[in-house]
Each structure stands twice: as structure tokens, then as C-alpha cells.
Amino acid sequence: MSRIYALITRELRTQVYSPVAWIVWTLFLFLAGWFFFSLVYQFAVIVENTTGYAEMMQNRDILERLNLNEMVIAGLFSNFLVLLVFLIPALTMRSFAEERKQGTDELLLTAPVTPGQLVAGKYLGQLAVSGVLVLGAVFYVAILLHYGDPERGPIATGLAGLALVVAALTAIGFAVSTLTKSQVVAAVATFVLFLLLYVVDWPAESTEGVTQAFLKALSLPAHFEGFAKGNVHSVDVVYFVSLLAAGLFTAKTAIASQRWR
């Protein structure tokens, strides 16, 4: 346990001492802020126009149909997902590729730690760094809660969904980073993989049967949608947990097999 703790501490230190984590956190806050602003601004304009219309028609019920949850929060969470697809590769690219390049893998792999402990320590350290992005999302949601009165349920599931996405994507990014010596290769390969998961069901509408079901089953946004709308299915949870497990398993296998080259 103390060895895993040592690995987590070192990972955090490495990340926080390097500018990359700070740049990614800042970019996330900035871009998320921009999305937040545009969604809220749109909503305000619609409310204003509708208010005029409602007064003209002398019917206040129309206003009731404008829903902060559907029009702002669901959109906001979907935008957060896009940001994670772009930004998490930058956080995970370094994790093992840089160890290989600096030769520090020779230290880790000759120390009395098992590949499982190594993966656990490094992954949890990574997760703490990418988990900060979820805190960034909490910040914007808190503003909505302070000034508006959205439903709590979809917010809770949305944040839980974001946490799952971050955990799963971090695991995949980490796995890719164990397969190469180059940070750039790790970043590009991770990003391509994420993007593929993001767009994989685009042709689904024009297909049918098993093909369609298969494409939809792989899709990242399709499984996140429920979380953003407060309508979670267990299959969505299974999807993210499977990605997470596949990532960690790949990382562990790659690290364990390095000895046997």
C-alpha cells in the first residue's frame, strides 16, 4: 500500500510541476466558460422573446415550457464531453511514454513493485489530475444553482457521468502511453481513439439490425446522453466501466510484458 501511495505522490508531483496540467486545466475552464456563457446567453434571449410573446398572447403557461435543464444543462454536459475528448490526451500522453524516454521505467521495473501496483499507483495519480476537470464542471453548475432553480437530479447524474467519462478516458490514455516511447505519438493515438469512439455511431442511422446496434453500443456520446438528461441506464455504466477495465488491463499487460522482449 505504501508503495502505491509513493507512486501516486510522485505522479501528482510530476504532473503539477509540469506546465501541461496547468495549461489543460486553464483551457478547460476557459472553453467550458465560453460554452456556458453562450448557452446561458441564448437561453436568456429566448426567455426574453418568449416573455414578450406570452404577454401579447396573455398566456403565462408558454414560459413554463422553457426548461433550464433541457436547454442549458444537458447542452452544457454534452459540450463538456467534447472538451474531455480533446483535453484528456494531453494529460495522459506523458504518463508512461516519458518514463520510457527518460529511462525511469528501468527504476520502476526493477523495484519490488508488481505491474498491478505500478498501474494502480500511476493511474490513481493521473486520475487525480484529470479529476480536476470535473471540479471545473462543478464550478459552472454551481453558478446555475446559485442564480437559477434547475432540477437537482440531472445535475447529479451529469456530474457522475462526467466522472465516469474522465475515469474511463484517463485509463485508455494511460494504456496508450504504455505502448510507446513518444509523448506525441501517445497523444495523437489517444485522441484518434477518443474521436473514433465519439463519431463511431454517425453512420448508425443509415444502417440497421446488428450493425446499427453494434455501432451504437460503442458510441461514447450515446452512452453519455442518459447521464446528461438524468436518465441513466445500467448499460451506460457498464460501458464506461468496461472502457476503464480494458484500459487498465492493457496498461498492466504492456508493463508486465516489457521484461520479456
Add this chain to the structure above:
Amino acid sequence: MIEVSGLVKRYGDREALSGVTFRVERGEIVGFLGPNGAGKTTTLRILSTFLTQDAGEAKVAGFDVLKSSMDVRRRLGYLPEQPPLDLDHTVREYLGFCAALRGVAGKARRTAIESVVDRCGLAPVAGRLIGNLSKGYRQRVGLAQALVHEPEVVILDEPTIGLDPHQIREIRALIRGLAGAHTVLLSSHILPEVAMTCSRAIVVHRGRIAADVPIDTETAGRGLEETFLRATAADLVPEVPDTPAEPEEEVVS
């Protein structure tokens, strides 16, 4: 303490080791000598459990490197050819991590760090980032990393490379001081290096042991150089037998 027999390692078609056999007794300091590309680093990497052999056996501190690699790692301090340093950490942070990774906990860790900082002459730079240190200091941090947990067996791959003469002398003294309490196997392609620090030299050439000679007043200096040159001039020693004992006699006599 270290027993190696018939070690074979191939990288694709190229055979890096073709039957390396030697022993290192407890408390000895042995120099692993050979020209570049002879198979020194590969042998040390197998002993440190970083790589696995294709054939043959290796035991460190009585444990097989394949079957009980964790037991080997617990008793091992290893300085790879490229010191495995966290450049964006301070010397103390890094050594603390290395100690923790080897299971040195709590108060013992702090004592261990301070003691190794002292022994390796790192006190003036202990709070600085490793990335800002000179090559000599980095090499010493690498050495400190291999010693911080007081391992039984210390394996050093080119420990004095890139140091200035003054630092080399200090590191040599440090390594000589390890005799008795630690078993040390160090590689080098510099003859005087081995002559000055080790009690025995094992010469490896083209993946085989070409000579295994004790270093005393006779072999030190010119004698060792002759041994080395004769052992590594492949044409002069056309058939190098697999057992290390025979070439030793042949070369020394």
C-alpha cells in the same frame, strides 16, 4: 551472491549473450569489463530483472531472477547506464520516492535519505531540482538511488561515466567503501577504473566471458591491460570455451 550460468540473450537475429557464466561472492567488488557492445549492459539488465534471458540461469542473493524476481528486487540496488532520474523533482524528493518504492518507511526513510545524501556528497544540492544539476551530480544521485535502501547486492552500469577526475576519485572511494557490507558488480570499459576499485575483473567480449582474473599487484595496471587486450582481440583467442575457468588460466599464465 551472484551466480550466472550459460546466459543467452537474443535481440532478433543478433545474439547479444552466448553463454555467459560467472560467480560473484558475498562482499566482493567485481568489475565487468569489455568493449562497447560486448554484452555488459544486457547481462546487468538480466540480473536486475529488467530483461529476461532466452536461456541459462541467473541467481542474485540466492534467488532466481525469473522465478523469484520480487525477492531479487528487494535485495538489489541498481544504477542503469542512463541514470533513471525524475528531472523535475528535487534530489531529496526523488530519493524519498526511491526509498519508499523499496519499502523503506517512516522515520527510517528520513534517516536513510540523509545518510545517502551525505555519503554521496549531495548535501550542497539536496534541495535543488535534478534537471538543473551537472552531469556529475546527476550520476551521484543515480548512485545514491541505488544505495538508499542499503541493498545486499549493488549493480552499477558505468558508474563513473561523465564525471571529472575529481568526482571519479570520490565515487571510486565510495564504491570501495561498499566492500564487505555489499556485493558489488560494476561494468566499465575503462581499465584503470576496474583496476582501482575492484578485487576481480571479468572480461566479456562478444557475448562471452573472455577472462576472469583477480586483481592484485601483478595484474593491476599493465598486466590487466594486456589481459584485456588479449581477451578482446578475437583473432588471438579464436575459440573461447564456454566455461570461464579455462580462458582465465590461458590468459593469466
